Amino acid sequence: MNRPDRLLAALAGRPWALDALVAAVLFLATLGPGRVPDGPPWLLAFQAALVLPLVWRRRAPLTVFAVIAAVAGAQWLAGVQLPADVALLVALYTVGAHSSWRRTLAAWVVLEGGAVLASVRWAPEGRLLPSVAAMTAFTVAAAVIGTNMRTRRVYVAGLERDRDRRARLAVAEDRARMARDMHDIVTHNLSVMVALADSARYVRDSSPDKAATAMEQISATGRQALADMRRCLGVLRPDEPDAERHPMPGIAQLTALADQLRAAGLPTRVRLDGDADGIPATAQLTVYRLAQEALTNALKHTTPGTRAEVSLRMSPEGVTLEITDDGRPAPAPGHAPRHRPGDGPGHGIPGMRERVAAFGGTLRAGPLPGGGWRVVARLNLETARTGAP
Numbered sequence: 532m533n534r535p536d537r538l539l540a541a542l543a544g545r546p547w548a549l550d551a552l553v554a555a556v557l558f559l560a561t562l563g564p565g566r567v568p569d570g571p572p573w574l575l576a577f578q579a580a581l582v583l584p585l586v587w588r589r590r591a592p593l594t595v596f597a598v599i600a601a602v603a604g605a606q607w608l609a610g611v612q613l614p615a616d617v618a619l620l621v622a623l624y625t626v627g628a629h630s631s632w633r634r635t636l637a638a639w640v641v642l643e644g645g646a647v648l649a650s651v652r653w654a655p656e657g658r659l660l661p662s663v664a665a666m667t668a669f670t671v672a673a674a675v676i677g678t679n680m681r682t683r684r685v686y687v688a689g690l691e692r693d694r695d696r697r698a699r700l701a702v703a704e705d706r707a708r709m710a711r712d713m714h715d716i717v718t719h720n721l722s723v724m725v726a727l728a729d730s731a732r733y734v735r736d737s738s739p740d741k742a743a744t745a746m747e748q749i750s751a752t753g754r755q756a757l758a759d760m761r762r763c764l765g766v767l768r769p770d771e772p773d774a775e776r777h778p779m780p781g782i783a784q785l786t787a788l789a790d791q792l793r794a795a796g797l798p799t800r801v802r803l804d805g806d807a808d809g810i811p812a813t814a815q816l817t818v819y820r821l822a823q824e825a826l827t828n829a830l831k832h833t834t835p836g837t838r839a840e841v842s843l844r845m846s847p848e849g850v851t852l853e854i855t856d857d858g859r860p861a862p863a864p865g866h867a868p869r870h871r872p873g874d875g876p877g878h879g880i881p882g883m884r885e886r887v888a889a890f891g892g893t894l895r896a897g898p899l900p901g902g903g904w905r906v907v908a909r910l911n912l913e914t915a916r917t918g919a920p
Contacts, residue, residue: 627677833858
């Protein structure tokens with residue numbers, strides 16, 4: 532960065548210094564040879580009084596304009612012309628750039644009146660109307676340019692606020708997505724691990740081989756949970772070994788999910804209808820998380836012997852996922868049977884609804900007439916392709 536650029540960068544952060552520089556340059560520029568008529572020294576005082584208030588033009592634009600206009604009026608009464616009168620245009624521009632249009636209009640009326648008086652007094656003979664027209668053009672230009680600058684600044688500020696709002700919404704959505712994923716990962720894997728641990732405890736004496744198998748499944752489930760959590764938090768790199776062993780969950784992993792639930796004590800069958808190749812990865816992940824949440828609820832909240840089924844119908848337009856089970860609510864010790872989680876607080880069914888809503892879809896969850904529970908989700912793939920939230 533060269534010296535002029537460094538100077539401009541330093542002044543950009545100090546508006547008062549920039550205004551002082553403008554006032555100094557204007558004072559010197561209007562004080563060149565032959566610019567100030569011969570006369571008493573107090574003419575220089577007029578010159579300084581017209582320019583010096585510009586140092587505070589952005590702090591108090593209307594006050595600065597009023598002071599400069601008063602000095603110009605005294606100058607008119609004294610019968611002298613000074614090139615520093617251009618400070619009036621700078622002051623009017625500043626009012627337009629930093630004040631309301633009503634104040635700008637009032638300042639313009641004052642300056643236009645002064646321009647007419649100056650033309651009447653100093654315009655050459657026969658040149659009154661051209662002089663008034665020229666002065667009016669200057670005053671209108673100063674007011675319009677200042678107003679346009681204020682409008683542009685307001686517009687840019689609005690864009691920045693909108694950008695900040697979108698950024699905050701994006702952060703909030705990302706946090707909500709992470710909370711849903713973490714809930715699904717932790718709840719599902721812990722439920723499976725607890726069920727496997729209970730199974731290993733029951734058969735450790737009668738069938739050590741089954742107990743060992745259950746412990747191996749607990750270990751594999753724990754590693755899967757760690758990999759999923761690291762991926763959810765963005766710390767699992769694609770080149771890490773865990774990334775190859777535990778790919779991003781999708782429709783292809785539904786069978787493995789069913790095997791995991793089956794080992795934990797919930798016999799689960801998966802039926803797929805259609806081709807999954809054309810399903811976006813985000814939609815596949817949503818399908819997996821929906822099935823994972825519904826099956827975890829069935830594992831946690833039903834009596835032993837419950838069976839579950841996952842049915843998935845796929846087409847280029849959408850995906851329909853249905854998870855059913857035939858279980859009855861499992862009673863808590865010493866209490867009445869517990870009900871399935873519904874639309875109450877938490878990340879269960881509400882989290883599933885949020886996932887489906889991201890694809891412009893619908894979700895229904897509730898008990899079946901003959902007993903059991905059903906969750907039906909419909910995802911609109913056109914929403915995913917068009918990038919809608």
